[in-house]
Amino acid sequence: MAIESRRIERLCVLSADDVCTIDGKARSLLRTTGIDAGAEPFLEIFSGIGAKVGQRGRVTFPERVIDDALDSVPNRVLLYGRGGALPLDLGGDKVYLGTGGAAVRILDLEDGRARDPTLDDLADLAWLVENLDNIDFFLRPVVARDIASEALDLCKFYTSLANTSKHVMGSVGSVNTARDVIELASLIAGGRDSLVERPIISFITSWLVSPLTLDRQVSNVLVTIAEQGIPVALSTAPVAGSTAPATLAGLLVQVHAEELSGIVLSQAIKKGAPVLYGPVPAVADFRTMGYAGGAIESALLNVACVQLADWIDVPIYADAGLTDSKLSDVQAGYEKGMNILLLAMAGGDYVHHSAGMLESMLTVSYEQYVIDNDIIGMAIRALQGIEISDQTLATSVIEGVGPGGHYLTHPHTLAHIRTDEYFVPATVDRQGRAAWEKKGAVDGRERARQIAREILHRERKGFILEDVDREIRNRFDLTGCLRGPGNE
Amino acid sequence: MLEAIKQAVLDGERKTAAELTGAALKQGVSPKEILDQALTPAMDIVGEEYERGDRYVPEMLISAEAMKGAMVPLKPLLADAGVEPKGRVVIGTVDGDLHDIGKDLVAMMLEGAGFEVINLGVEVTAEAFVEAVRERRPGILAMSALLTTTMVNMPVVIDALTRAGLRDQVKVIIGGAPVTQTYADEIGADGYASDAASAVKLAGRLAQK
Numbered sequence: 001m002a003i004e005s006r007r008i009e010r011l012c013v014l015s016a017d018d019v020c021t022i023d024g025k026a027r028s029l030l031r032t033t034g035i036d037a038g039a040e041p042f043l044e045i046f047s048g049i050g051a052k053v054g055q056r057g058r059v060t061f062p063e064r065v066i067d068d069a070l071d072s073v074p075n076r077v078l079l080y081g082r083g084g085a086l087p088l089d090l091g092g093d094k095v096y097l098g099t100g101g102a103a104v105r106i107l108d109l110e111d112g113r114a115r116d117p118t119l120d121d122l123a124d125l126a127w128l129v130e131n132l133d134n135i136d137f138f139l140r141p142v143v144a145r146d147i148a149s150e151a152l153d154l155c156k157f158y159t160s161l162a163n164t165s166k167h168v169m170g171s172v173g174s175v176n177t178a179r180d181v182i183e184l185a186s187l188i189a190g191g192r193d194s195l196v197e198r199p200i201i202s203f204i205t206s207w208l209v210s211p212l213t214l215d216r217q218v219s220n221v222l223v224t225i226a227e228q229g230i231p232v233a234l235s236t237a238p239v240a241g242s243t244a245p246a247t248l249a250g251l252l253v254q255v256h257a258e259e260l261s262g263i264v265l266s267q268a269i270k271k272g273a274p275v276l277y278g279p280v281p282a283v284a285d286f287r288t289m290g291y292a293g294g295a296i297e298s299a300l301l302n303v304a305c306v307q308l309a310d311w312i313d314v315p316i317y318a319d320a321g322l323t324d325s326k327l328s329d330v331q332a333g334y335e336k337g338m339n340i341l342l343l344a345m346a347g348g349d350y351v352h353h354s355a356g357m358l359e360s361m362l363t364v365s366y367e368q369y370v371i372d373n374d375i376i377g378m379a380i381r382a383l384q385g386i387e388i389s390d391q392t393l394a395t396s397v398i399e400g401v402g403p404g405g406h407y408l409t410h411p412h413t414l415a416h417i418r419t420d421e422y423f424v425p426a427t428v429d430r431q432g433r434a435a436w437e438k439k440g441a442v443d444g445r446e447r448a449r450q451i452a453r454e455i456l457h458r459e460r461k462g463f464i465l466e467d468v469d470r471e472i473r474n475r476f477d478l479t480g481c482l483r484g485p486g487n488e
Numbered sequence: 489m490l491e492a493i494k495q496a497v498l499d500g501e502r503k504t505a506a507e508l509t510g511a512a513l514k515q516g517v518s519p520k521e522i523l524d525q526a527l528t529p530a531m532d533i534v535g536e537e538y539e540r541g542d543r544y545v546p547e548m549l550i551s552a553e554a555m556k557g558a559m560v561p562l563k564p565l566l567a568d569a570g571v572e573p574k575g576r577v578v579i580g581t582v583d584g585d586l587h588d589i590g591k592d593l594v595a596m597m598l599e600g601a602g603f604e605v606i607n608l609g610v611e612v613t614a615e616a617f618v619e620a621v622r623e624r625r626p627g628i629l630a631m632s633a634l635l636t637t638t639m640v641n642m643p644v645v646i647d648a649l650t651r652a653g654l655r656d657q658v659k660v661i662i663g664g665a666p667v668t669q670t671y672a673d674e675i676g677a678d679g680y681a682s683d684a685a686s687a688v689k690l691a692g693r694l695a696q697k
Contacts, residue, residue, distance in 0.1 A: 104636055104666040143636045143666075173637050209586045217584070241546065242589045286544035288683055289593055362665060 007385030011345035013303045019311045022249070022304075026257035027066055034060030035212045035261050041223070042214060042265070049268045066260055069267040075313045077231050077274045079137065079350075080198040082188075082463060083165035087198070088136060090276065090315035090349040095383065097344065097376045098137035099129060099369070100319070100352030100361075102171070106142055107327065107358070107365035109452060114326075114363060117142035119159055119480060124456055125356070126163035128366060130463075131455045132373040134380065135355050139204070140170035141364050147480045153177035154184060155481045157201060158472070161188055162464045162481075169233070169352075171204045174217070178203070178224045180476065187472050188464060195230070202231040204278070204317070207265070208258050210238035219265070226266045226273040233278035233317035233350075234262035239291065240283045240301075248283075248301055255279045256308050263314065276350060277309040278317035285324075293322030293353075293360035294335030302339070303346040310347075318348030321372060326359050328368050328445045336375055344379040366456075367448035374425035381423035392416075426451055489517065490526040493558060497530035500550030502557035509558040519565040527555055527562075531600060538685065545593070545684070552600025573604045575695035578620045578658075579630040580608035582641040590664060591632035593684045598630075601688045603695075614641070614648040621654050628691055633664040642667075643675040659694045663687055 014022070034052075037043055037059040046059045049068065053059055076091035088096045106117040122144050129138050140156050147155050153172045160168045161184075172178040181201070182192075189195040205222040209215050225232045236258045238244035244251040259277050266275045281301035285292045292298065302319050309316035320343035325331040343351050355372035356364040386392075397412040407413045427448045429436055440446075464472070472478065489512045496505035512522055534551045537543035577598055581591050588610045595607045606624055608616060612631075621629055629649075633639040642662055649655040661679040662672055672680035679694060681687035 102636070145636075149637055149640060213586070215586055239589075242593075246546075286546060287538075287541045288685070289545040290683065 007387070008345065008383055010347045011303060011342060012307055013300050013346075014307050019307050022252050022256055022308060023311055025253045026260060027061075027063060029253060029257045030061040030066065030261060031063065032060065033212070034058055035208070035214060035258070037214045038216045042216070042219060045223075045265065045268045049264070051264065051268075061261065061264060065264055069260075069264040070312055070314070072267045072271045073263050073314055074272060074274045075315070077276065077315050078199075079167045079169075079202055079231060080200050081137070081166045082200055085166075088167060088350065091313075092349075093347065094349070095344050095347055095351065095380065096136035096349065097320070097340065097351040097354035097379075098135050098139055098166075099125075099141045099355045100139045100321070101141045101357050101364065103142045103357065103362055103364045104145070105359070105363040107363065107367075109366040109449060109456075112327070116145035117364070118146040119144040119155060122156060122159050123163045124366070125364070125369070126160050127458075127460055128369050128452060128455050129355070130164040130166060131458065132355070132369060134373045134377040135166070135369070137167040137169060137350070137352075138164045139352050140168070141356055149173070150177075151477070151480060154180050154476055155478065157181045157184060158464075158476075158478055158481050161185070161201070162462055162469075163460070165463050167200065167202070169202045169204060171206070172221055175220050175224045178221050182225075182228055182230060184472060184476065187475070188468055192228075196228070199231050199274075202233070204233045204235050206235045206237070207262060208234075208236045210236055210243040210258060211254055212258060212261075222266065223269050226269040226275070229270065229273060231274040231276065232266070233276040234259060234266065235278040235280055235317065236262070237280040237282065240281075240297070241286060242284060242289060244281075248297060248304070251281055251301060252304055252308065255281050255305065259308075260312075263312075275314070276317035277305075277312070277314040279305045279308075280319050281305060290324075291360045292324055293357075294324045294331070294339070296338060298322065299339035299342045302343055302348070306343070306346040306348045309349075315349045318343055318346075318351045319353050320344075320348065320351050321354035321375075322357055322360050324360055326363065328358070328365060328371055328448065332358060332368065333371075333444075336372060337378075340372075340375050341379045341382060344376075344383055366452040367445055370448035370451045370455075371427050371444060374427050377423050377425060381420075384420060387421070392421075489515065490522065493522060493526035494530040497527060497551055497554045497558065498533060500547065500554050502550075502554045505554040506557035506560060510561050513561060513565070519562045519569060520571060522558070522562060523566065523571070527558055528602075531555055531602075534600075548600070549593075549596050552596055555600055574602040575628060575691065576604045576606070576624065576626040577628045577630055577691060578606045578608060578617070578624060578626040579632070580612035580617060580620075581610040581632045581634075582638050582645065583611055583613045584641060585633050585635055585638035586610050587632075587634035587664075590634070590684070591630075594630065594632070594663065594681075594687045597684045597688050598691055601692065603691060614645045617645045618648050618652045618654065621649060621658050622652065626658060627695055628659045628661060630687070630691075631660070631662045633662075633667060636666045639664065639666050639671070642671075642677070646676055661687065661690055661694065 038057045043053045047053045079088040105114045185201040186192045186195045207219045207222045240251045244254045266273045283297045320339045323332040323335040356369040493508045659678040669680045679690045681690045
C-alpha cells in the first residue's frame with residue numbers, strides 16, 4: 001500500500017556527513033582494491049568503459065567511471081501490475097512493501113509442519129497476496145521443490161503471473177531461462193516493447209558474492225536482462241563479521257562499493273538500463289555465526305542503505321520483515337514490527353521480505369502473510385501521520401457538541417470513521433474477554449490462519465487470458481504448471 | 489609451562505602457543521603430555537564455553553588457530569610416537585556454488601578439534617572430489633551448498649564415488665542452508681549437520697566408527 005501523503009519526516013540513522021564519508025570510502029575502495037571480476041566477458045566490458053583490469057581478474061574503478069554510470073542509471077523506475085492499481089513508482093517519496101525470499105520450507109496451513117514447498121503452494125501464495133491489500137508486489141517467495149530445476153524458472157514466473165495481478169519479481173538460473181521468461185512475459189504483456197515500456201515482471205540477480213567477487217554465471221544472466229532493458233535488482237548480501245567487517249559502518253562501506261560496482265556493470269552493458277540498488281546487509285549471531293535477519297542491527301543497516309541509495313539517487317530494493325523465529329510467535333511479531341516500521345519510516349522504495357518470511361529467509365507460512373499484511377498496514381498508517389485542516393481540527397464540531405455532549409452519531413464522526421484516518425487490522429483482537437472466549441479464545445496466529453483459509457477457498461480468477469495461455473503453452477512446455485485459468 | 493600453553497590457546501595467541509610449545513619440547517616435556525594436558529583441555533574448555541553461548545564463534549576460531557600453531561612443532565613428533573590425528577576430512581563447496589564462508593567455518597572448527605582438513609575450495613566438481621578421495625584417503629568427505637540449484641550436485645558426487653569404487657571407503661557428510669536431514673537420507677549421505685558445531689560432533693562420531 002503506497003502512501004499518498006507522507007506527513008512524518010524520513011527516518012535517518014546517518015548524518016549527511018556520515019553518508020558522504022561512507023560514499024567517499026566506498027569509491028576509494030573501488031579505486032584501490034576493486035573487485036574480482038573473474039574472466040571474460042566482464043574484463044572486456046569493464047575495460048571498455050575505462051575501468052582498469054589488473055592481474056587475475058582484478059578490476060579497479062577510476063572516479064570518472066563511477067560518475068558516468070551514476071549519470072546514466074535511471075533515477076526513477078516504474079514497475080507495473082496488471083490490475084487497476086497505479087504502477088509502483090520507485091525513486092521518489094513513495095514506500096512499497098512486498099514479499100521476498102526463495103524459501104526452501106513452508107509451514108503447512110493445516111498441521112503447521114515444515115515441509116517442502118510445491119508449485120501449488122506458489123500458486124496459493126500468489127492468490128493469497130493478490131487478496132492482501134497492503135502487500136504491493138509479489139516477489140516469488142518459495143522454491144517449488146516438486147519441479148525439475150530446469151523447468152523451475154519458467155514455471156514459477158508462469159504460476160505467479162497466473163495467480164496474481166500484482167507485479168511479479170524473481171530470479172533466473174541461466175541466460176537461456178532469462179530469455180524464456182522474458183518471452184513468456186512479453187506474450188502476456190502484449191509484446192516485447194510493451195513489456196519494456198510497462199514491465200509486469202522484474203528480476204533479481206545476486207551477481208556478486210561478498211566480499212567483492214563477481215559471480216560469473218549470475219553476471220551473465222545480468223548481462224542478458226540489462227541488454228533487454230527489464231528492471232533488475234542488484235542484490236548482494238554481506239554478513240557482518242564473516243563476509244564483511246564486523247562493524248556496521250565497515251559493512252556499509254563494503255556493500256556500497258559492491259552496489260556501485262554493480263551499477264557500473266549494468267550501465268556498461270547498456271546505458272540507461274533500469275536497476276535497483278539492492279543491498280541485503282545483515283548481521284550474524286556471533287554465538288553461532290547463524291544469520292540474524294531479525295536483528296535490530298539489520299534494520300539500522302537497511303535504513304542506512306536507504307540513505308546511501310538516496311545520496312546517489314538510485315531507487316532501492318530494501319529489506320525489512322525478517323525474523324529468526326521458526327513460527328508466527330511473539331519473536332516474529334516484535335522483530336518484524338520493528339524492522340518493517342523503521343524501513344517504512346526511512347522511505348525504502350521497494351522493500352522486500354516484508355511478508356510471510358520466517359527463520360530468516362528459509363521458511364514461509366501462510367498465516368504470516370496475513371499477519372504481515374497488518375504490520376505493513378500499520379506501518380504505512382504511521383507514515384501518514386495526523387492530517388491537520390479545519391475539517392480535521394473540528395473546532396466547530398467541538399463547539400456544536402459543547403460540554404457534556406457526545407460525538408457518537410455526529411455527522412462529522414460518521415464522515416470520518418471509514419476514511420484513512422483509521423487503519424483496521426484484520427488479525428488483532430480488540431473484543432472484551434468474554435466475547436473473545438466465546439469465539440474460541442484463539443490467538444493472532446489462529447485468526448490469521450482462518451483468514452488465509454477463507455482467501456484460499458475464494459473462487460479464483462485466472463490472470464492470464466485463455467488465448468494468451470494457449471499461445472504460451474504452444475511455445476513452452478509447461479506440463480507441471482496446472483494452475484492456469486481453466487486448469488484448476 | 490603446560491598451563492601457559494593452555495592459556496595461550498584459550499586466549500587465541502597463536503604465536504605464543506607455538507613458541508611455548510617449542511620451548512616446552514626443548515625442556516624435555518613429551519609431545520603427548522603437551523597434547524593431553526594443555527591443548528586438548530584448552531579446546532575442551534573452548535567447546536564448553538561455546539555450548540553455553542559464552543564464547544563467540546570468532547573467539548573459538550582464534551583458539552583453534554592457536555591450537556594449530558602449537559601443533560606445528562608437535563605434529564611430526566606425534567606421528568613418530570604413533571599418535572594419529574583424529575581423522576582426515578576432505579571438504580569443499582559443490583560445483584556451481586561460490587559460497588564458502590560456512591564451509592570454511594566447518595573446516596576451521598574441524599581443525600581445531602584435531603582433524604586434518606583438506607579444503608578443496610569452491611565450485612568443486614565431482615571429478616575433483618573423487619580425485620581427492622582417491623589420493624588423500626580421507627575418512628570423511630564433507631560437501632556444502634548454499635543454493636537449491638547447486639545442492640543437486642551432491643548426489644552427483646556420491647554417484648561418482650560409487651562408480652569409482654570408493655563409496656564404501658569414505659563417510660559422506662553434507663550441509664548448507666537448503667540442505668536437510670531428509671535430503672541427506674534421500675541422496676544416501678552418511679550424515680547431515682545444521683551448523684559448524686554439530687558438524688564437528690558428527691565428524692567425531694563418524695571417525696570413531
